[in-house]
Each structure stands twice: as structure tokens, then as C-alpha cells.
Amino acid sequence: MKTAAKRERKTLRIVELALLLGAAAFLMTGVWALNTQRDLADKVVRLHVLANSDTEEDQALKLLVRDAVLERATEILEQSADRAEAEIRLRESLPELEAIAEETVRANGYDYAVTAELEDTAFPTKEYDGFSLPAGEYLALRILIGEGVGQNWWCVVFPPLCTAASADVPETALAAGLTEDQVSLMTEEDGGYQLKFKAVELWERLKAALE
Numbered sequence: 001m002k003t004a005a006k007r008e009r010k011t012l013r014i015v016e017l018a019l020l021l022g023a024a025a026f027l028m029t030g031v032w033a034l035n036t037q038r039d040l041a042d043k044v045v046r047l048h049v050l051a052n053s054d055t056e057e058d059q060a061l062k063l064l065v066r067d068a069v070l071e072r073a074t075e076i077l078e079q080s081a082d083r084a085e086a087e088i089r090l091r092e093s094l095p096e097l098e099a100i101a102e103e104t105v106r107a108n109g110y111d112y113a114v115t116a117e118l119e120d121t122a123f124p125t126k127e128y129d130g131f132s133l134p135a136g137e138y139l140a141l142r143i144l145i146g147e148g149v150g151q152n153w154w155c156v157v158f159p160p161l162c163t164a165a166s167a168d169v170p171e172t173a174l175a176a177g178l179t180e181d182q183v184s185l186m187t188e189e190d191g192g193y194q195l196k197f198k199a200v201e202l203w204e205r206l207k208a209a210l211e
Helices: 002-041 056-076 083-107 166-175 180-186 193-210
Strands: 045-050 114-123 136-145 152-158
Touching: 002 136, 002 180, 045 056, 045 083, 045 114, 056 083, 056 136, 056 152, 083 114, 083 136, 083 152, 166 180
Parallel strands: 045 136
Antiparallel strands: 045 152, 114 136
């Protein structure tokens, strides 16, 4: 009996130790995940275009607005050295970008209201052509068309990764101040990027649940 009880206590200690180690690993991963996302968010500006609805016509209009805004925003940000400078230029250009979006809507026969704004926005983990970004809050240039309840489109306007060919993404990102480690993670050269990005997403969900 004593031997059985001793074995049971030993098993419980092993289980407790395993749980503690698991919790510690989760906390460490969470800290890393949050820091990774925040560091990336400090270097980029996303573009978020919200369609009026999910009708075929409204979705097609969304893409036309995207093209017009993206073309001008890329020109505006061409000389920006970092995200701080990009943010200043975009805030100064919001009226112009809103006017461009509205002109595109009107030119295609619609009278939807259009709003351009620059604000922190929550994004899920997203894979693009040649790179990925973890879930979290990012500064975003948001173009709201009409009700803005349709499927939306998002990418990265600074650095200009939306328009860069996939082969040019690393060079474009490095030129905007991202570190080699960040670029390696974004471009999937880091083999553990999927697990790490999942950790970011889990922590963002946990944070949202606790708020």
C-alpha cells in the first residue's frame, strides 16, 4: 500500500511539473508573440478597403477603389523613410485620398458615401503573395465605401508590399527599416513562422476575452 501511494504521489508530482513547465512555456511564447507583433506593427501601415456589400457589383467597385487609392498612396509614401514619416504623410493626405475614392465611386455610377481614415485596426493572421503578417492591431489606412459591410480587402501600403513583386519583398521591407529577423519571419524563411503566428493569434484572442 505504501509503495502504491508513493508511486501515486510521484506521478502527481510529475504531472504538476509538466503542467508548470507547459504554463511557463506558454507564457514565454506569449511574451515573444506579443513583442513580435508589436515590433512589426511599429514598422508597417496596412491598407483596408471595406466594400458596401457582398454583391458582385459592390465587390468589383471595391477593387477599383483599391487600385485608385493604392496608386496614389504609393506615390505619397515613396519618399517616406519610416512608419512615423509615412503616418504623417498619410494623415495630411486623407482628404485627397478620400476624394480619389469618392471620384472612383461616382465615375462608376454609384452615390455611396466614402470615408478615408487612419486608425489602429485589429487584423487576423494573413498570408499574402510572398509574405505573411501575424494577427494583432496595426495602423491602417481605412477606406469605407457606403455601409462597409461587404467582404473587405487588406494589404500593406507601407512598406509598399502590396505592389512589390514577391521576389522584391525582402529588399523592400529592409529598406523601410524592418530587421532581417522580421523579414525572415514574414517571408516564411523562418521555418517556425506558422507556429509563432498561431501563438500571436491565440494571445490576441485571450487578450480580447479578458478585456
